Amino acid sequence: MRSPADPAPARGLLVAIEGIDGAGKSTQAELLARWLQSSGLMVRVLHEPTRGPHGMELRRLMPLGPEVLTAAKEFELFREDRRRNVAESIEPTLAAGGIVVLDRYYISSMAYQGARGLDPAEIRLANEAFAPVPDYLAVFDLPVAEALARVRGRDGAGDHFEREERLARARAIFLGLDGFPFMRVVDAMRPVEEVGAVLRADVAALLAQRQSPVSATPDQ
Numbered sequence: 001m002r003s004p005a006d007p008a009p010a011r012g013l014l015v016a017i018e019g020i021d022g023a024g025k026s027t028q029a030e031l032l033a034r035w036l037q038s039s040g041l042m043v044r045v046l047h048e049p050t051r052g053p054h055g056m057e058l059r060r061l062m063p064l065g066p067e068v069l070t071a072a073k074e075f076e077l078f079r080e081d082r083r084r085n086v087a088e089s090i091e092p093t094l095a096a097g098g099i100v101v102l103d104r105y106y107i108s109s110m111a112y113q114g115a116r117g118l119d120p121a122e123i124r125l126a127n128e129a130f131a132p133v134p135d136y137l138a139v140f141d142l143p144v145a146e147a148l149a150r151v152r153g154r155d156g157a158g159d160h161f162e163r164e165e166r167l168a169r170a171r172a173i174f175l176g177l178d179g180f181p182f183m184r185v186v187d188a189m190r191p192v193e194e195v196g197a198v199l200r201a202d203v204a205a206l207l208a209q210r211q212s213p214v215s216a217t218p219d220q
Contacts, residue, residue, distance in 0.1 A: 010210060012042075012094040014132055015203060016105040019140030019174060020167050022150030023188040024195065028140070029103040031196050032203065042098035046089055048105060054081035071116035078109050079126060086131050094132065106131050107139075107177065115169035136206055137180045138199055140188035144168050182206065 015032070017025045026047070033045045049055030058077045061069040082105075093100050106127035114120035144167045177183060186198055 010097055012096065012098045012100065013136065013206060013210070014090070014094060014100050014134045015136045016102045016107060016134035017138045017140065018104060018107045019188060020144070020147050020171050022147040023140035023142050024192065025140055026103050027192060028195055028199060029101050032199050033101050035200055036099055042096065043101060044089065044093045044098060045101045045103065046085060047103040048085070048108065049078065049081050050085050052081055052084050054084065071113055071118050075109060075113045075118055075123065082106060082127065083130055090132065105134060107137065111170040111173040114173045115166045120173055133180065135181055136203060137183040139174050139177065139183065139185045141171070141175065141185050142188040144171060146189065
């Protein structure tokens with residue numbers, strides 16, 4: 001156990017994996033986390049929306065359509081879900097020197113609520129008032145037609161939230177992002193192993209620039 005005289009651990013690393021539906025974010029988040037854990041590092045994988053009260057309300061309302069879940073309501077629920085996630089999970093892990101791998105973050109709000117007509121810049125400001133900026137941002141990109149084919153193959157016909165027009169607008173916002181410390185646009189049409197290799201190389205390079213992250217030891 002760390003004694004009071006021991007120095008505090010270096011702040012951890014925040015990795016966000018983003019992109020339109022069907023790009024393979026969840027798969028790569030889990031693969032990256034397992035690779036990091038295999039080196040003995042403390043890693044936490046988180047997903048948005050969460051299973052907290054605001055996240056569950058989002059899940060309940062999404063199938064009901066845009067007339068029920070307006071863009072403003074969607075933004076509000078995502079923001080409050082994220083606020084809780086930051087306070088309860090993201091910040092404590094980073095403060096302990098661990099690595100957080102996020103399957104979607106506030107960048108998705110910029111893209112998806114932006115695609116519904118809200119201002120992505122204002123969404124970013126509202127979130128960065130409490131949410132830490134990712135140290136590494138991977139934006140998975142693939143054509144909208146391919147994204148729709150993957151989503152329909154996974155979930156059936158899909159719903160109005162996966163319409164081609166909205167995905168196209170969201171993709172354009174993702175590709176227009178800038179101002180992040182380290183951002184990589186990744187071709188999500190590449191094989192799973194090739195995509196994973198890009199993430200591993202980038203994250204390894206970032207870790208090498210920092211003090212060693214905290215290992216996942218039983219007494220922490």
